[in-house]
Amino acid sequence: MKRRARRVLPFAVVVALATAAPFVLSEFATSLLAEILIWSILAMGLDLLFGYTGMLSFGQALYFGVGAYGITLGVTRLGWAFLPSLLLAVIAAGVAAGIAGFFAVRLTWHYFAIITIIFSLVLYFVALSRADLTGGEDGMSFEVPPIVDFGGVELSVYEPLVEYYFVLIVTVISFLLLRLITRSQLGLVFRALRDNTNRASLLGYDTLRYRWVSFVIAGMFGGLSGALLAVKMRYASASYLFWTVSGDAVIWTVVGGAGTLVGPIVGTATLITLRDYLSTWFENHQLFTGLIAIVVVLTAPQGIVGLARRLTTRS
Amino acid sequence: MAEILVLHALNGLVWGLITALIALGLSIIFGLLDIVNVAHGDLFMVGAVLAWYLVRYVDNFWLALVLAPLAVALLGIVLERLVLRSIDVARSLVVTFGLSLILQDAVRSTFGPTPQRMLPPFEHTIPVFDFNYSLYRLLAALIALAAIAGLFLYLHHTKFGTWMRAVRQDRDMATAMGIPTDQVFMVTFAVGAGLAALAGVVATPITTIEFRIGLVILPAAFIAVVVGGLGNLPGTAAAAVLLGEAEGIASAFFSPTTARIFSLIFMSAVLLLRPHGLFTRRTG
Numbered sequence: 001m002k003r004r005a006r007r008v009l010p011f012a013v014v015v016a017l018a019t020a021a022p023f024v025l026s027e028f029a030t031s032l033l034a035e036i037l038i039w040s041i042l043a044m045g046l047d048l049l050f051g052y053t054g055m056l057s058f059g060q061a062l063y064f065g066v067g068a069y070g071i072t073l074g075v076t077r078l079g080w081a082f083l084p085s086l087l088l089a090v091i092a093a094g095v096a097a098g099i100a101g102f103f104a105v106r107l108t109w110h111y112f113a114i115i116t117i118i119f120s121l122v123l124y125f126v127a128l129s130r131a132d133l134t135g136g137e138d139g140m141s142f143e144v145p146p147i148v149d150f151g152g153v154e155l156s157v158y159e160p161l162v163e164y165y166f167v168l169i170v171t172v173i174s175f176l177l178l179r180l181i182t183r184s185q186l187g188l189v190f191r192a193l194r195d196n197t198n199r200a201s202l203l204g205y206d207t208l209r210y211r212w213v214s215f216v217i218a219g220m221f222g223g224l225s226g227a228l229l230a231v232k233m234r235y236a237s238a239s240y241l242f243w244t245v246s247g248d249a250v251i252w253t254v255v256g257g258a259g260t261l262v263g264p265i266v267g268t269a270t271l272i273t274l275r276d277y278l279s280t281w282f283e284n285h286q287l288f289t290g291l292i293a294i295v296v297v298l299t300a301p302q303g304i305v306g307l308a309r310r311l312t313t314r315s
Numbered sequence: 316m317a318e319i320l321v322l323h324a325l326n327g328l329v330w331g332l333i334t335a336l337i338a339l340g341l342s343i344i345f346g347l348l349d350i351v352n353v354a355h356g357d358l359f360m361v362g363a364v365l366a367w368y369l370v371r372y373v374d375n376f377w378l379a380l381v382l383a384p385l386a387v388a389l390l391g392i393v394l395e396r397l398v399l400r401s402i403d404v405a406r407s408l409v410v411t412f413g414l415s416l417i418l419q420d421a422v423r424s425t426f427g428p429t430p431q432r433m434l435p436p437f438e439h440t441i442p443v444f445d446f447n448y449s450l451y452r453l454l455a456a457l458i459a460l461a462a463i464a465g466l467f468l469y470l471h472h473t474k475f476g477t478w479m480r481a482v483r484q485d486r487d488m489a490t491a492m493g494i495p496t497d498q499v500f501m502v503t504f505a506v507g508a509g510l511a512a513l514a515g516v517v518a519t520p521i522t523t524i525e526f527r528i529g530l531v532i533l534p535a536a537f538i539a540v541v542v543g544g545l546g547n548l549p550g551t552a553a554a555a556v557l558l559g560e561a562e563g564i565a566s567a568f569f570s571p572t573t574a575r576i577f578s579l580i581f582m583s584a585v586l587l588l589r590p591h592g593l594f595t596r597r598t599g
Contacts, residue, residue, distance in 0.1 A: 050405075056404075056405050056408065058408065103583065103587055106587065107586065107587070107590065109404060110345075110351050110404050110545075111586060111590055113351065113404075113408060114351070114537060114541060114586065115583060115586050115587070117534070117537070118534075118537075118538075118579050118582055118583050118586070119583065121534055121579055122576055122579045122580060122583070125572050125575050125576045125579070126576060128572050129570060129572040129573055129576070244530070247353070247412045247415075250408065250409055250412065251409060251412060251413065254405075254406075254409045283423075283424060284420035284421070284423060284424045285420075286416040286417070286419065286420040287416065287417050287420035287421060287424075289413070289416055290412075290413035290414060290415070290416030290417035290420070291413065291417060292413075293409055293410070293412070293413035293416075294398055294409075294410050294413040294414065294417075297406050297409050297410055297413075298398060298402075298410070301406065
């Protein structure tokens with residue numbers, strides 16, 4: 001019971017703080033926080049794939065972009081309501097990951113990393129050449145329908161508080177779902193694949209299938225993240241599909257600490273806050289993102305969370 | 316129609332050879348150091364930007380052709396010593412991605428975000444059918460070809476080149492035989508970086524340059540490395556030229572974007588069906 005409390009307490013504190021945040025922070029800071037939460041869903045999905053299953057994908061931008069366009073096109077082309085469009089976005093990303101994953105999981109290490117980049121590039125170029133549908137590099141803006149419009153109650157993302165709490169709830173649910181997966185039997189198999197694929201295979205696990213499952217789950221969370229960002233920006237563009245988005249996700253995950261699920265959130269929060277803070281002073285904040293990524297990877301291979309854990313257990 | 320095809324084929328050849336320079340560097344670095352260098356395109360970009368500055372302020376293209384690759388090779392030595400020594404594949408992806416961000420931002424803040432053009436060192440043309448084809452482009456192809464030949468001669472006919480091949484084959488054995496592996500790593504990265512920069516200098520008069528051109532050329536170089544077979548240098552060079560030709564000729568019929576999509580799909584197929592490359596014979 002005590003161990004359980006120790007595990008749940010930090011989580012409760014962080015959620016309570018995040019809930020209170022809009023009343024303490026400025027409207028701008030709250031909006032930035034929402035953006036951090038959205039991106040951290042992408043990073044957490046990648047963490048399941050890389051940190052827990054040992055597959056370094058450099059192509060999560062694909063599912064992020066499919067999610068963004070899924071909700072945008074669901075609303076604009078199909079005229080669907082908010083929640084069905086969001087569902088469409090997540091399912092579309094899952095299907096995309098299912099197809100790409102069918103091929104990609106057959107490769108390992110750098111071959112896997114390279115093929116994920118290639119797949120995301122293919123879709124990026126397709127999006128560029130179908131500018132009539134995607135708006136190309138310029139992108140397309142859209143009017144976001146209310147999240148709920150039922151019995152006289154209308155909740156719309158154009159209300160900053162509604163938007164923030166909606167994003168917070170989705171992020172918390174995503175975190176809990178992923179925590180559930182990593183603690184489950186399935187998560188155990190994922191880790192077995194990461195640590196020793198051959199042994200897992202000899203124990204009778206269908207390694208390809210489990211790698212595929214991990215890939216699809218990560219893709220769906222990538223799609224969810226992309227859809228939320230499109231909602232937040234009221235905009236989607238082909239640049240969401242560019243491989244630098246994937247690179248950002250990898251950096252956030254590794255800097256925060258891969259294989260911890262909390263690490264990606266810490267990494268995303270740290271680097272986006274820093275980027276935002278620095279960009280008010282310097283134009284070239286990318287330089288600092290790059291420097292920090294390099295310094296962390298070289299000095300703390302387990303990331304910020306790994307470093308913190310090492311420091312607290314040693315004392 | 317035939318004339319246009321010849322024109323596109325020539326352009327494809329020039330770009331294919333330039334891409335080959337980048338791809339060969341990418342490949343030797345991967346083969347020896349186990350580093351997937353995501354910043355390799357940016358080394359190409361830095362070479363191009365340095366050339367632009369040298370031509371602008373010293374007004375000597377030939378000087379740029381020598382100095383810019385040397386400078387970038389030095390930069391490569393510094394980077395290899397400082398951040399890339401003994402690092403695994405996953406972390407090398409992150410570190411070189413970080414380097415890529417740094418190089419791009421450094422160039423954006425000094426060179427500026429606007430694309431620039433540079434005139435070729437001479438504007439002569441030679442008649443090809445009814446067209447006048449830029450003589451410089453042919454020279455660019457020749458320079459690239461000479462550099463590729465130089466690399467192969469270096470690898471096969473010098474002491475250091477032989478060491479490089481030995482380390483690639485069996486690192487531990489090479490160390491045991493007294494080959495200074497650390498120096499070999501350093502030189503490999505310097506040569507790879509220098510080749511990318513040379514490609515950048517040669518490409519500057521035929522393209523527009525800005526801080527993001529590395530991001531555009533990198534996938535093409537990757538395609539060549541994978542299609543040719545990771546670590547198979549002649550295969551990589553051949554693949555770069557073939558793909559340059561294919562994309563060049565395809566762009567006579569389709570948009571460049573569509574041509575790029577086809578080559579990416581082709582590459583995925585090669586990766587999946589023949590992960591050791593089109594030209595690598597698998598033994599055992």
